[in-house]
Amino acid sequence: MMYQSTTKKPLESIYGHYRVLLLRYLTILCLVLVSSSINAEVNITTIDDFSIYSTSEHDLIVNKSGLKDRTNFLAFRMDRPFCICANPVISLMASEKVEVGSRIKGQITIDLKRPMDTLLQVLQKFESGHVLFRPLQFPSLRSSKVVSVKTENGTSATFITNGIDSAMAQSKRMCESNFYFEAVEPKVKEMDV
Numbered sequence: 600m601m602y603q604s605t606t607k608k609p610l611e612s613i614y615g616h617y618r619v620l621l622l623r624y625l626t627i628l629c630l631v632l633v634s635s636s637i638n639a640e641v642n643i644t645t646i647d648d649f650s651i652y653s654t655s656e657h658d659l660i661v662n663k664s665g666l667k668d669r670t671n672f673l674a675f676r677m678d679r680p681f682c683i684c685a686n687p688v689i690s691l692m693a694s695e696k697v698e699v700g701s702r703i704k705g706q707i708t709i710d711l712k713r714p715m716d717t718l719l720q721v722l723q724k725f726e727s728g729h730v731l732f733r734p735l736q737f738p739s740l741r742s743s744k745v746v747s748v749k750t751e752n753g754t755s756a757t758f759i760t761n762g763i764d765s766a767m768a769q770s771k772r773m774c775e776s777n778f779y780f781e782a783v784e785p786k787v788k789e790m791d792v
Contacts, residue, residue, distance in 0.1 A: 647762025653780035
């Protein structure tokens with residue numbers, strides 16, 4: 600009886616040891632697989648109806664669609680390494696007269712207060728008739744609730760921006776993370792051959 604009990608304990612402890620090693624191995628394997636697939640494209644719609652999406656492994660765009668015409672939008676960038684909300688752009692339907700690089704007069708009104716005169720530079724013109732404008736000067740968009748844009752060509756749009764502070768904070772947290780926003784292909788000199 601004594602002989603049996605001494606042989607069972609070492610065998611149980613050996614099997615227990617292998618079980619622990621197997622569990623550790625499986626845990627490490629799972630962590631390696633998960634960490635290699637963490638980089639993924641960002642495409643999120645917040646509960647305030649802001650879209651946050653990636654354009655590269657280091658750049659995010661925060662976008663708000665127009666109130667009446669959902670193809671109009673107000674957007675800004677959040678990019679690394681500084682993670683600052685910057686470079687606002689506005690997409691509006693425009694006349695055929697505008698050319699890329701030209702500037703047109705416009706007004707931007709925040710929260711139905713006094714409008715601010717501005718120049719809108721044409722960055723890109725799309726076949727759909729929409730034009731991507733960059734305001735050269737503008738009032739603060741931070742904490743705004745309603746943003747209205749009018750151009751000298753008679754084009755206008757209204758954006759309900761309630762929740763813009765939350766969208767800015769969420770995109771900043773994503774920007775400050777250590778993860779790529781999109782999968783990155785290794786460059787030739789980085790690849791092990």
